[in-house]
Amino acid sequence: MWSKNLFLKVNAKVGMNPKFDAIMIFITHFGIVFLTFLSLILSWFTLKNLFFSYIFFVLIPLCLFALVLSYSIAFIFRHPRPEKEIPNVRVLISTLGTWKSFPSDHTLFSFILAAHLLLFVQALSPVVVLISFLMLGFASLIGISRVYVGVHYPRDILGGFLLALFCCLLFLFLL
Numbered sequence: 001m002w003s004k005n006l007f008l009k010v011n012a013k014v015g016m017n018p019k020f021d022a023i024m025i026f027i028t029h030f031g032i033v034f035l036t037f038l039s040l041i042l043s044w045f046t047l048k049n050l051f052f053s054y055i056f057f058v059l060i061p062l063c064l065f066a067l068v069l070s071y072s073i074a075f076i077f078r079h080p081r082p083e084k085e086i087p088n089v090r091v092l093i094s095t096l097g098t099w100k101s102f103p104s105d106h107t108l109f110s111f112i113l114a115a116h117l118l119l120f121v122q123a124l125s126p127v128v129v130l131i132s133f134l135m136l137g138f139a140s141l142i143g144i145s146r147v148y149v150g151v152h153y154p155r156d157i158l159g160g161f162l163l164a165l166f167c168c169l170l171f172l173f174l175l
Contacts, residue, residue, distance in 0.1 A: 002154075004153060006153075011089055011148075013148075014090035028149050028151075031110065035114060035135060035138060039113040040055075042131060058171065066109070067105070067108075073102070074102060079153075081099075081100075081151055082150060083150065101151075101152055102159050103162075104152045106142055107139070107146065107160030110138075111160070114135035114136045114139040
């Protein structure tokens with residue numbers, strides 16, 4: 001199983017560098033907050049008068065739909081977190097529950113927040129496009145941090161990314 005093997009290689013590094021551990025904990029806890037604020041600020045300056053309509057009729061429904069789909073998938077494909085399956089796994093943070101690992105909701109929402117302007121808003125300024133691509137890179141880092149801190153397998157991150165892509169493309173098609 002590629003995902004478990006990769007997880008074990010990453011998890012073996014946990015605890016070797018306390019500063020790096022602290023950075024990854026910070027990213028896993030606050031990265032999505034940063035992306036949310038940056039996404040809203042970019043939306044505000046890009047959409048101006050359409051900001052509230054866009055947020056309430058596109059972004060919030062997109063996130064809610066993605067969340068419902070994520071939990072539906074989790075109920076069908078039950079994959080517990082690594083700490084439930086692997087003895088002596090190094091976990092740097094506590095989670096709300098151990099039953100849901102696939103797909104990663106942090107990764108799901110990080111990619112939605114990073115990509116929504118690129119997908120749904122036409123005629124973006126080059127600066128907004130650049131920032132959005134940087135946000136996609138940061139969303140990837142959030143996913144990686146979830147594996148590093150010991151709460152997700154790489155397959156969970158891939159699942160969160162693919163689900164974000166599916167939900168965004170579905171909404172793009174429906175709009």
